[in-house]
Amino acid sequence: MNVAALKSRAAEICAAFLVAAALGAAQILVGGTRLLFSLPAYGLLGIGGLLTFLALRRVKPQPNQICFASSAFFFGYILVRALFSPVAYLARVDIFSVLGGLLIYFLVACFFTESKKRMALMIFLMTIGILHVVIGAIQFRDGNNFMPIPFLQRADYGPRASGFYVCPNHLAGALEVLGIFGASLVCWSRFPIWSKLLIVYATAVCYLGVLLTGSRGGYASSVVSLFVLAMLSLITLRRASTRLFWSIGGVGLLAALIIGGSAMLMIKKTDFLADRAQNAFDTLPVRFDLWHAAIEQCKVAPWLGTGSGTYLYYGRMFRTERMEQDPVFVHNDYLQLLAEYGAVAGLLFLFFLGAHLHNGWKNFQRLGPKRIAVSPNLLSNSLALNLGALGAVAAYVVHSIVDFNLHIPANALLLAFVFGILANAGVQLEVDPPRVSRSILGWRLVLPLIALVVAIESVRLLPGEYFAERARTALRDDQLESGARFATRGLAYERSNPNLFQYLGSARIDQGDTAQNPATAAQFYQAAIEAFESGRALAPLEEAFSVGIADGYDSLGRFAEGEWMYEEAVALDPRSTPLQSAYQAHLSRWRAAQGNQSTENKQ
Secondary structure (H helix, E strand, O other): OHHHHHHHHHHHHHHHHHHHHHHHHHHHHHHHHHHHHHHHHHHHHHHHHHHHHOOOOOOOOOOOOHHHHHHHHHHHHHHHHOOOOOHHHHHHHHHHHHHHHHHHHHHHHHEEEEHHHHHHHHHHHHHHHHHHHHHHHHHHOOOOOOOOOOOOOOOOOOOOOOOOOOOOOHHHHHHHHHHHHHHHHHHHHOHHHHHHHHHHHHHHHHHHHHHHHHOHHHHHHHHHHHHHHHHHHHHHHHOHHHHHHHHHHHHHHHEEEEEEHHHHHHHOOOOHHHHHHHOOOOOHHHHHHHHHHHHHHHOOOOOOOOOOOOHHHHHHHOOOOOOOOOOOOOHHHHHHHHHHHHHHHHHHHHHHHHHHHHHHHHHHHHHHHHHHHHHHOOOOOOHHHHHHHHHHHHHHHOOOOOOOHHHHHHHHHHHHHHHHHHHOOOOOOOOOOOOHHHHHHHHHHHHHHHHHHHHHHHHHHHHHHHHHHHHHHHHHHHHHHHHHHHHHHHHHHOOHHHHHHHHHHHHHHHHHHHOOHHHHHHHHHHHHHHHHHHHHHHHHHHHHHHHHHHHHHHHHOHHHHHHHHHHHHHHHHHOOHHHHHHHHHHHHHHHHHHHHHHHHHOO
């Protein structure tokens, strides 16, 4: 092997380790739900993608170019639409998620084509899945919000397990993918028996974790994915022999009954899980309200959508009285795609999904029934991965109806890995060509270009996101001076993040409230108004800036100007009960100030 070949091989191996580290980091850092916690993963992916420049001409099994074309059309449109969204900062989440997903997708489809690499990566992720479940078991047992990393916090979901994630539903979204791959590897891979026993254990732990999350969407999607795996396996076995079909199929059916019965028994014996199972439709009214708001948003801009992240604003406009919290996500990935990106995105998504499922089915036929009909070898690593990928897509097709896992960076990156497998099964029918074709080389060149952008932007944006998070946590803990200082430092790195202005303005308002000197307090209130105005210029549909400005004016005794800002806030969120209460408090202060003024004038 010459020096160039050694370099390209070493670069590919290093890139594989970086991808594993990125996927692990995204999951451990609360699923990357805040940009600060997903940027390290994107940075690692960027470095890994850049390394592939040294391996561009390595001969590999060729991917399906229709799959690549569908990805280019769909995600290219998403990127362009996101770049022209009304709030650039909100669009960043989707932009990074798409670019990071494309990096993994192209890495898997173009470079990590060997089954051993793909399975090693999946086993690494299953190991992290076990850690998720261990943490989730503690959360489930104690009914608290235990997190092993002190500076990371999850939302309060009581005893529902969420592992390193913020939300149990998102942990279920990760474990259902890892579980179906584990089941497929156990059934169809060529691993030795001792390895399969370990994978059986890891798979069982993953599905136990799904149970502990209490995610009813996770239950349904897990059952669907296992059903898809079972049906495809039976189709394959039928080609082998009738006897094998009935013997293995019978054992599989018995195993399914035992596993299903054990799961049902566990749910029945656990009061919390039994209650959630019996009240499976309790959350539907809220889901219907969220979906209704998204449908109304679709009507605003049916073809191109209203822009990335804008459901936060339109969800407020179209919310019902039952929706007390901000409707940040639709809890339906399909409706959120249509609302924010329009019917064009919906059609391109169908093209993308259809192309990959069609190629996955072709690969299944080739690796499964057709291969077994002419080969005595029943097991195949490539078939195991292909079946796992098809099962994972089936799981998300179902789960995305009731949740938003594809808006969680860690899970979106995991699905990018899945679609990379569907785009390239990693097995070449004909003898490998002597060199890489120009068309494939062109697709491969996209990878280091995306990687360069992602790596640079991850480094550039990290300081601002870091100080924004420090400011947020400082204000949460009533550390006003620290919050203002961190927000100011963040603005020194970046002035396009509206959250920094929000945190700075909130700190200044509170500092004014606690100041003893009226002149000093007035300076704080004026500084708060200026900060909120700057944030409002970046996110004009964000009601918090209008309310903050109104509070600043009220504190300065300029109630008429505060009234104007409250009218704007109410127009942006007409059905918000907390906003209505704040507005009534504003009117009370104004009346009290007028009464005091009248009394002084009489005296």
